Amino acid sequence: MLPYEHIIIIDKKSKVPIYRQIAISIINAIRNGTLKAEMRLPSSRELAKILGVHRKTIIKGYEELDAQDWIMIIPRKYVAVSEHIPLLKPKKWGEPNVLRPYESNLNIPFRVIEENTIDKKDISYPEIIIDDGHPDVRLSPIDDLLKTYRALTSKKYAIKNANIGTAQGTLKLRQELVKYLSLTRGLNISEDNILITHGAQMSIYLAAQLLLRRSSNIIVGKPNYPIANKTFEEAKANIIEITVDDKGIDTDVIEKTCKRKKIDAVYVIPHHHYPTTVTLSVERRMKLLELSKQFSFVIIEDDYDYDYHYTSSPYLPLASSNHNGNVIYIGSFSKLLDPALRIGFMVAPKNFIDQCTAFRKIIDVGGDGYMQNALASIIKEGELKRHLKKAKKCYHERRDFLDALLKEKLGQYISYNLPTGGMAVWIKLNDGFSVEQLQLNESLQIVRFDYELNSFRFGFASMNEQELQSAVNAIEKMIVKV
């Protein structure tokens, strides 16, 4: 008889029931060829004795193996390995019959995505994290949102219908957005012009995949939101970088470029450009729209940061002008409510929305219909508007508090333009100081650096005054040290 005490490994401390451990051991022994087709197994009585467990445990294990066709039980006669098991080379003796860890390498060739080293860096959990511009979830009406979610999951009607047809986003949320985007952004759209996504990035990905191909040219700002560039690279497009100055991306250079070669798309962040926080000026907005008609390119307008303006109203989006159907408008609720809440939207001509919806089904079927309907409710009931008002006041104060702090503590080392809105300040270190120095502290982590411009983003919205103070103090210590 085979040495079953070595073939069957029982770990009494494991949470896996013993009968199951026995079954798994036998399956593994069959799988690796130790036990071959039609080979007799010990009777339950014998095996119980060998393993020192109750006979009923063995019977239960055998029954499970039988139900799954690994073995056959001939009552009152014998138990044997199933006759259907293919012939395998047995593994070497002495090799322990334990569960092997999952292989750490897939050995079939596959495509490699190149990452910037900065993105690859593991996020540890230091005391202070300076993010690149996140809202403060402590202020967010997340409680109301989740209360509504719970109510929706207990309604009979919602139950049957949240499951399906949500690739484009629930009708309820799209209808609410038609009103919301008209009020806040002057967009005159219908629910057919809207696709609900998992956030601004997904909208960029969908647009890039459908618009761009190997021969496409897309213009972006320099610097630019780095993940957007990677998204256009993934679509194999040729990326043309045009400098962003204090009025935004330079439209004169865009015009010259369009005269030299066919441009398919221009990606712009018109409010609080990432990372520089610059807002695109009125004249350049109008120029860009004109160029888009003249040279037939799509404007991908990433307006992720529309909602936070402190000292003036926001500009109306390019998408709200007469644009001959050349603008794809992208927005997000993650910056409004909770950075973890992955709900954003794309506004575009219907024919494009339809294709993005079809494509989106392939990527991830759709979003969470309950969460979408809960969001629709808090928009409808005015909760979102009230929140925004409160949050705007608070972030405005935090921006000014940070401004004073920076001037007082770091004035001699840095320069910046205080943005009129948004959730971050773009800070440049003066000559003689380097942002690399700011990475040497274990208790402080800054999420977004630009080495070339010797600058970093200081997201102020998610921190209260005390937290802002600690963060600035930590930076001060690191700079002074040099």
Place this chain on the structure above:
Amino acid sequence: MLPYEHIIIIDKKSKVPIYRQIAISIINAIRNGTLKAEMRLPSSRELAKILGVHRKTIIKGYEELDAQDWIMIIPRKYVAVSEHIPLLKPKKWGEPNVLRPYESNLNIPFRVIEENTIDKKDISYPEIIIDDGHPDVRLSPIDDLLKTYRALTSKKYAIKNANIGTAQGTLKLRQELVKYLSLTRGLNISEDNILITHGAQMSIYLAAQLLLRRSSNIIVGKPNYPIANKTFEEAKANIIEITVDDKGIDTDVIEKTCKRKKIDAVYVIPHHHYPTTVTLSVERRMKLLELSKQFSFVIIEDDYDYDYHYTSSPYLPLASSNHNGNVIYIGSFSKLLDPALRIGFMVAPKNFIDQCTAFRKIIDVGGDGYMQNALASIIKEGELKRHLKKAKKCYHERRDFLDALLKEKLGQYISYNLPTGGMAVWIKLNDGFSVEQLQLNESLQIVRFDYELNSFRFGFASMNEQELQSAVNAIEKMIVKV
């Protein structure tokens, strides 16, 4: 003076404040060339008179336009359109200066995703929907999940950290899954082998995009989960269909195919194959693993329906065997908790998970960290296990109830094999009857048909006995009618 009463449109019923409506009208008039650079505007007093509104309203509107640089206000002298506005051709007179609806066509060429007509069909909201196998969210511990979510968003630590580093999924959920997948599926993995996705479909998409290219060959079952096929088409791979019989996909045919040409991947649904509900037999599982080693192909194991087995334990996944790092294992929590809750996972060798994580950042940055940590909590506290036990019992009863109903009411029109688990029955109509007849009822909608096989999926898990009865009665009426 221009006819400002026609240029500025005020809608007193609108929720947009009047000063803003005035500002928007003037912006639109500047944008479309009616108002040109440096053109004088009426004084606030004049314009108030023309429009019949209070002068303060005009001043507020002008101030906003000034802050945004559309106009310039020279105090006590005049108000004029900004000098920076580019020269535009004015629009035709008589054309009303109202907000134009968003264009319904994007006029720049873009890629079109081909959809099956069946998927394109709009979901109306009939009384009875027979889904293709969804859980009943009324049984789900969704309340506990949301309660935990709320608690997490109010914790200081969680606040700072839910924002970032969630492309691969939160560490907490991945650590919990290491234990959970070991206990339930015999997988011996670490948190580096796991990527949290928005569900099984996203895992398939990621795998397909990284594994397949134009020259790749992938084997799938016939019939197959249709969105999987579209996903492989999207990756430009050549799809080879191999028949699924009552033991699952035919591995002898796979072997023959591998001898003829280079196969890169095989996509299998080993438990309750979609749509047929067939489970892959033990001998074919072993054969498939052997072939994968011999011919070096990846097995994409879509085990979306692992958790529901009524009359026997599930087979251990192919991924739990010794597979030389050739298996990518895909699972989902949407089938367990709530079809709207978009959380799934991929288990694969670390080098592949790393690349999928990098790719996933480009698609949608990451998932909802709070929801992931809330799920981790209910797994840890045993809530998920208790739910699963309760749900399994309930769905088992519903399956048997439906079985009896089908035999009694529809026995003469249909045939099916009662599945040992899962959430749906695959029903074939006898000769002389056609599934097309089942689409003619307005109050009943069946989500998944197969015309070629004259069959449809009857998802029973989401319906209580009364609902099952109504659904079968509705089908009976439609069949008898013919």
